Amino acid sequence: MEANELPNIAELNKEYFNNTSSTYDANPTNVLYAKKCAEAILREVKDLKGYEVMDFACGTGLISQDLFAHVKSILGVDSSQNMVNEYNKKVSQQGIDKEVMQAICLELKESDGDQLNGRKFDLIVCASAFHHIDDIDSTTRMLVSYLKQGGELVVLDLKKHPEVLHKLHEENKDHIIAHRGGFFPEELEKAFLTTGMLENVSSKIAFSLPKQIEKDEEHIFEWFLVKGKKI
Numbered sequence: 001m002e003a004n005e006l007p008n009i010a011e012l013n014k015e016y017f018n019n020t021s022s023t024y025d026a027n028p029t030n031v032l033y034a035k036k037c038a039e040a041i042l043r044e045v046k047d048l049k050g051y052e053v054m055d056f057a058c059g060t061g062l063i064s065q066d067l068f069a070h071v072k073s074i075l076g077v078d079s080s081q082n083m084v085n086e087y088n089k090k091v092s093q094q095g096i097d098k099e100v101m102q103a104i105c106l107e108l109k110e111s112d113g114d115q116l117n118g119r120k121f122d123l124i125v126c127a128s129a130f131h132h133i134d135d136i137d138s139t140t141r142m143l144v145s146y147l148k149q150g151g152e153l154v155v156l157d158l159k160k161h162p163e164v165l166h167k168l169h170e171e172n173k174d175h176i177i178a179h180r181g182g183f184f185p186e187e188l189e190k191a192f193l194t195t196g197m198l199e200n201v202s203s204k205i206a207f208s209l210p211k212q213i214e215k216d217e218e219h220i221f222e223w224f225l226v227k228g229k230k231i
């Protein structure tokens with residue numbers, strides 16, 4: 001790599017999550033964050049009955065599994081083939097029809113236009129993944145392009161606390177994080193608003209959890225949710 005060349009975040013993420021897919025669900029923190037995110041989505045978006053949902057950056061399907069009983073169908077999309085395999089393994093073990101829930105390995109990019117043959121969704125969710133993605137504005141516009149008119153986009157991520165930034169992820173140094181420490185909620189609200197295609201944009205704290213960041217130091221981590229409705 002040339003000195004001035006940026007690492008390809010998307011490729012590095014793919015490699016990282018391909019290598020960690022088989023142990024992802026064994027980490028109680030991953031399961032807990034996903035459970036809290038799914039609960040927040042269900043609190044925020046009432047009556048999902050009949051909804052066709054996209055779970056973007058779906059991972060092993062922890063969010064999809066919790067939303068499944070409330071919706072018509074869920075399509076998981078992730079750039080890591082091994083995460084997608086874990087997702088689909090669970091679906092097939094449960095005997096669920098692929099038409100109702102399945103994941104596909106796809107790198108959705110704004111520059112590639114429609115990659116889903118005209119398929120549109122009532123709700124698109126993305127939990128704990130935006131901080132892995134470098135171009136948030138483009139990703140948000142791309143996701144909105146897959147919403148039906150009146151459909152909702154809901155993104156959940158870690159709220160940035162500058163005072164602990166330097167202490168974060170010490171235990172996971174190999175994580176590929178484009179936005180270290182998450183975001184200020186206003187940053188994602190701005191990305192939503194500048195699409196020009198979302199209204200009723202708002203954010204709120206979804207949940208908070210204490211986490212030890214150093215031997216004798218605990219910090220309260222806050223996850224926030226930002227949502228908007230397609231005009």
Ligand SMILES: C[S@@+](CC[C@H](N)C(=O)[O-])C[C@H]1O[C@@H](n2cnc3c(N)ncnc32)[C@H](O)[C@@H]1O
Nearest residue numbers: 013017034057058059062078079080127129132
């Ligand atoms: C921390 S995991 C969260 C998984 C899931 N949303 C959950 O809450 O359990 C982040 C996920 O983002 C995916 N990811 C990272 N960059 C991506 C991209 N550009 N497009 C699609 N998925 C991506 C990774 O493969 C991984 O599955």
